[in-house]
Amino acid sequence: MYEEFHIGDVAIGTRALIAPMSGVSDLPFRRAAARAGARYTVTEMVAADALASGRPDVVRRAALDGKDLNVVQLVGREARWIGLGAQMAEEAGADIIDLNMGCPSREVTGVLCGAALMRNLDHAERLIDAAVSGTSRPVTLKMRLGWDETSRNAPELALRAEQAGIKAITVHARTRNQFYKGTCDWHAVKAVKAAVNLPVIVNGDIVDAASAEEALKQSGADAVMIGRGACGRPWIAAGIDHYLRTGMAAGEPALAERLRIALAHLADSIAFYGETNGVKIFRKHLAWYIEQAPWPQDVSERRAAKARLCRLTEARSVETGLQELWRQA
Numbered sequence: 001m002y003e004e005f006h007i008g009d010v011a012i013g014t015r016a017l018i019a020p021m022s023g024v025s026d027l028p029f030r031r032a033a034a035r036a037g038a039r040y041t042v043t044e045m046v047a048a049d050a051l052a053s054g055r056p057d058v059v060r061r062a063a064l065d066g067k068d069l070n071v072v073q074l075v076g077r078e079a080r081w082i083g084l085g086a087q088m089a090e091e092a093g094a095d096i097i098d099l100n101m102g103c104p105s106r107e108v109t110g111v112l113c114g115a116a117l118m119r120n121l122d123h124a125e126r127l128i129d130a131a132v133s134g135t136s137r138p139v140t141l142k143m144r145l146g147w148d149e150t151s152r153n154a155p156e157l158a159l160r161a162e163q164a165g166i167k168a169i170t171v172h173a174r175t176r177n178q179f180y181k182g183t184c185d186w187h188a189v190k191a192v193k194a195a196v197n198l199p200v201i202v203n204g205d206i207v208d209a210a211s212a213e214e215a216l217k218q219s220g221a222d223a224v225m226i227g228r229g230a231c232g233r234p235w236i237a238a239g240i241d242h243y244l245r246t247g248m249a250a251g252e253p254a255l256a257e258r259l260r261i262a263l264a265h266l267a268d269s270i271a272f273y274g275e276t277n278g279v280k281i282f283r284k285h286l287a288w289y290i291e292q293a294p295w296p297q298d299v300s301e302r303r304a305a306k307a308r309l310c311r312l313t314e315a316r317s318v319e320t321g322l323q324e325l326w327r328q329a
Helices: 027-035 048-052 056-061 079-092 114-119 121-134 154-164 186-195 209-219 236-246 255-273 275-292 299-310 315-328
Strands: 016-018 045-047 071-075 096-101 139-144 168-172 200-203 223-226
Touching: 016 236, 027 255, 045 048, 045 056, 048 056, 048 071, 048 079, 071 079, 079 096, 079 121, 096 114, 096 121, 114 121, 114 139, 121 139, 121 154, 139 154, 154 168, 154 186, 168 186, 186 200, 186 209, 200 209, 209 223, 209 236, 223 236, 255 275, 255 315, 275 299, 275 315, 299 315
Parallel strands: 016 223, 045 071, 071 096, 096 139, 139 168, 168 200, 200 223
Antiparallel strands: none
């Protein structure tokens, strides 16, 4: 049975959430997902100290739409900046503030942020306290199973987080040292669900309705969070949620609808960044839209089309190139 859930005082309205992804989930991507039916998206990871100092690129990462449910993810290692970042996120219009204690990248863990905090739960708890104290909005926590196979301490961190005032937990079902390799252990998330009386969201390797259903079954979680599976498919969350509600597959968008989604995303990127940067930043999404399309069927032709379009520097040329590629389909 489909069960709605809340995070604090916020009705979520979906069981298929889109993850915060650095370099991916900027405002144009989140708008594209929202237009395609996604109800819950999260900003890119935002460094709390850089946000507090007003660094322009970081402020841009925290940009909110103001129309839909707005969730800002913060990362950091100092309580004062986490608290101030949570306050600033609320003032900017965030409905929910998420804390990142799961990023596995060496750049992040090397400065004792992200998943590195799972090696020091006392300090992790201090950061949670700072965030909860810094805002009146619900604060959530995203983590991994642990640092490595010898320290799967996600249930302990989850329990501490609940006692400190966290309102929901997301678990990427790998350890930090796995990075994105190997297979997710969705079943291990069940121990986190058993440890707390909070909504638990399972993340990792969820790419379609079948994997979402299996992840929920193995983990006992309340919802799924989709990461890389949404790249080039901003409609995936709505499709998975439809399946979880009805038991019926939503199907992929028709070709004309895919083109409309891609062109609207391109236009949004240009409006947000300006033409030069907008086209440049859109290239990764352009590549994913082409990779996820069911044509050209020949792999070498698809690679050639992707390479050709991703070299273009003018918005009009990209738009024309996409339309021509679609006409060939």
